[in-house]
Amino acid sequence: MKILNASGCLDALTAPAVARSLDAFVTKSVTPLPREGNAPPRIAEVEHGMLNSIGLANPGIDRFLAHTLPRLRELEVPIWVSVGGFAVAEYADLCDRLDDRPEVEAIELNVSCPNVDDVPASVGEIVAASRAATRKPLYTKLSPATADIAEVARAAQKAGTDGLSLVNTILGLALDEQTLKPRLSRGAGGLSGAALKPIALAAVYACYEATGLPIVGMGGITSGRDALELVAAGAASVALGTILFADPGAPARIRAELASEIANLGVGEIDNAIGLAHAEPAAISKTAGRSAAMSVQ
Amino acid sequence: MQRARARVTGAEQIGPYTLLRVARGSLEPGIPGQFFMLEAPGRPLPRPMSLCLTPPGELAFLIDPIGPGTRALCALQPGDRLAILGPLGNGYRLDVERPLLVGGGIGAAPLPYLSDALGHPPAILGFRSDWHAEAAQLVPNAEVVVEPTFVTEALSPGHDVFACGPEPMLAAVAKLEPAAQLAWEAPMACGHGACYGCAVQIDGEIKRLCVEGPVLAAEAVAA
Numbered sequence A: 001m002k003i004l005n006a007s008g009c010l011d012a013l014t015a016p017a018v019a020r021s022l023d024a025f026v027t028k029s030v031t032p033l034p035r036e037g038n039a040p041p042r043i044a045e046v047e048h049g050m051l052n053s054i055g056l057a058n059p060g061i062d063r064f065l066a067h068t069l070p071r072l073r074e075l076e077v078p079i080w081v082s083v084g085g086f087a088v089a090e091y092a093d094l095c096d097r098l099d100d101r102p103e104v105e106a107i108e109l110n111v112s113c114p115n116v117d118d119v120p121a122s123v124g125e126i127v128a129a130s131r132a133a134t135r136k137p138l139y140t141k142l143s144p145a146t147a148d149i150a151e152v153a154r155a156a157q158k159a160g161t162d163g164l165s166l167v168n169t170i171l172g173l174a175l176d177e178q179t180l181k182p183r184l185s186r187g188a189g190g191l192s193g194a195a196l197k198p199i200a201l202a203a204v205y206a207c208y209e210a211t212g213l214p215i216v217g218m219g220g221i222t223s224g225r226d227a228l229e230l231v232a233a234g235a236a237s238v239a240l241g242t243i244l245f246a247d248p249g250a251p252a253r254i255r256a257e258l259a260s261e262i263a264n265l266g267v268g269e270i271d272n273a274i275g276l277a278h279a280e281p282a283a284i285s286k287t288a289g290r291s292a293a294m295s296v297q
Numbered sequence B: 001m002q003r004a005r006a007r008v009t010g011a012e013q014i015g016p017y018t019l020l021r022v023a024r025g026s027l028e029p030g031i032p033g034q035f036f037m038l039e040a041p042g043r044p045l046p047r048p049m050s051l052c053l054t055p056p057g058e059l060a061f062l063i064d065p066i067g068p069g070t071r072a073l074c075a076l077q078p079g080d081r082l083a084i085l086g087p088l089g090n091g092y093r094l095d096v097e098r099p100l101l102v103g104g105g106i107g108a109a110p111l112p113y114l115s116d117a118l119g120h121p122p123a124i125l126g127f128r129s130d131w132h133a134e135a136a137q138l139v140p141n142a143e144v145v146v147e148p149t150f151v152t153e154a155l156s157p158g159h160d161v162f163a164c165g166p167e168p169m170l171a172a173v174a175k176l177e178p179a180a181q182l183a184w185e186a187p188m189a190c191g192h193g194a195c196y197g198c199a200v201q202i203d204g205e206i207k208r209l210c211v212e213g214p215v216l217a218a219e220a221v222a223a
């Protein structure tokens, strides 16, 4: 059971102590070319959460490999690299470029960025092409904004993903109090924070049942109790996003809160709580999930 | 970057603004122009605030209640507690010869601490009304102008200008004083480089204001 950060919600280089308090650091999604992101304003607070339309601002894979990754390596925290693309071949290329970098522990495929078609067929294609390009563990990050997320998860599993990251943000809109115009320059933006938790729980619950894959659960975690609920729904690890903005001390706090939740629950190890929400928790472990994924390739 | 739960020691009304005092605890005041992220009770995100004053054992923030977060902060009472993170960002460079402080409205907030650090140099403060101008009492040696007069009309050349205020004021100051140090604002969710919400154009590139600023040389932000 690991506690990670959610992609795009921590910069390990500006907040190294926070990164070191995690079991692994997940980078902001890296794309083939540098991206400046969308015009400001690109964040807005809403009731129980926030909207963002950052637009995948990142230095691009060349600069990332040459400048960012060597500096991240110095932190001596396991590194997961999140990659984002706009075509199947781009994901494969990004995975290929990361494959021989020993400091990269795993790759997260952000197939849920709004500019990529989110249909199961294309998720399957992206995962299959990425699988062929790297031996690193692959986590596929899905959007909850889909009619049947379990079907998308199954497509990712069939194509060889080792695990799932659930969930990315879901589009929301906030209007200015006075002008009633959108508060973000781009109009709508991704909703994250507490408001996302029930959506994340539903996605984790459905995908756990559908695939048995190891899941990194995220969406609105602000306390150990929230983390426990995602674990009970089926997450084997959890990631902290928006809470890190308000409380960079959240990893240590939530770890401690989770430990006392588990003690109260009386189930022994935290891993025994995985899937408790289900009638019959599938007895999965990371390796079991992984070999299941491998066998369908 | 320290985070502490600080106890409110006082909340005074100054014109439309509230001077919120908290017990300093383990928090360092930092350099004038740096800022802190203050937990806004009941809101998901904290709010960036410049440090205004450093009374012994305390930190004080001058807050303009313009929306839900700042209103929640202004409603705090002595004895309440709130999480505070900081000091953050880059403050003003203090190694200058002829300092002049220029503030507009709530932009006066970082100037009392800056004035203390510089030995109370002259200041020009502009406000919307006499009521708002009550905040000028916090800045020693301040000349006050009230709209329709603007601070730039009172600006005389030959100074090292430190400015904080609304964007149009900063842009006007930058035109007159290209070497001025200006404190900018942008929407901030985190204040520590994580969210990329505060991106602005600096030296022709999109950068994070909370990391590179909020104080920038006027020529870096040629609007």
Ligand SMILES: Cc1cc2nc3c(=O)[nH]c(=O)nc-3n(C[C@H](O)[C@H](O)[C@H](O)COP(=O)(O)OP(=O)(O)OC[C@H]3O[C@@H](n4cnc5c(N)ncnc54)[C@H](O)[C@@H]3O)c2cc1C
Pocket: A176, B035, B047, B048, B049, B050, B051, B061, B062, B063, B064, B065, B066, B067, B068, B069, B070, B071, B106, B109, B110, B184, B185, B186, B187, B188, B214
């Ligand atoms: C580095 C930094 C230091 C700051 N220091 C201080 C300070 O010392 N004292 C203080 O009172 N404020 C300061 N601010 C501004 C303060 O953080 C914002 O006013 C606050 O976050 C607004 O939150 P809210 O929920 O009250 O209002 P919101 O709901 O966020 O905003 C209410 C209305 O004001 C507008 N608005 C929001 N933020 C700004 C802004 N930055 N500039 C202009 N209009 C805006 C919104 O568009 C909206 O119409 C600082 C900002 C930064 C970036």
Ligand SMILES: Cc1cc2nc3c(=O)[nH]c(=O)nc-3n(C[C@H](O)[C@H](O)[C@H](O)COP(=O)(O)O)c2cc1C
Pocket: A006, A007, A008, A009, A028, A029, A052, A054, A056, A082, A110, A141, A167, A168, A169, A191, A192, A193, A194, A196, A218, A219, A220, A221, A239, A240, A241, A242, A243, B195, B196
């Ligand atoms: C400001 C911001 C930037 C984000 N950037 C990315 C990103 O680059 N790649 C990605 O896969 N997810 C990104 N996300 C989504 C988060 O990783 C996470 O899935 C989502 O915020 C839900 O978790 P939370 O409610 O705990 O924040 C971003 C979220 C926020 C708030």
Ligand code: FES
Pocket: B187, B188, B189, B190, B191, B192, B193, B194, B195, B196, B197, B198, B199, B208, B209, B210, B211
């Ligand atoms: S406020 Fe989050 S990166 Fe600057």
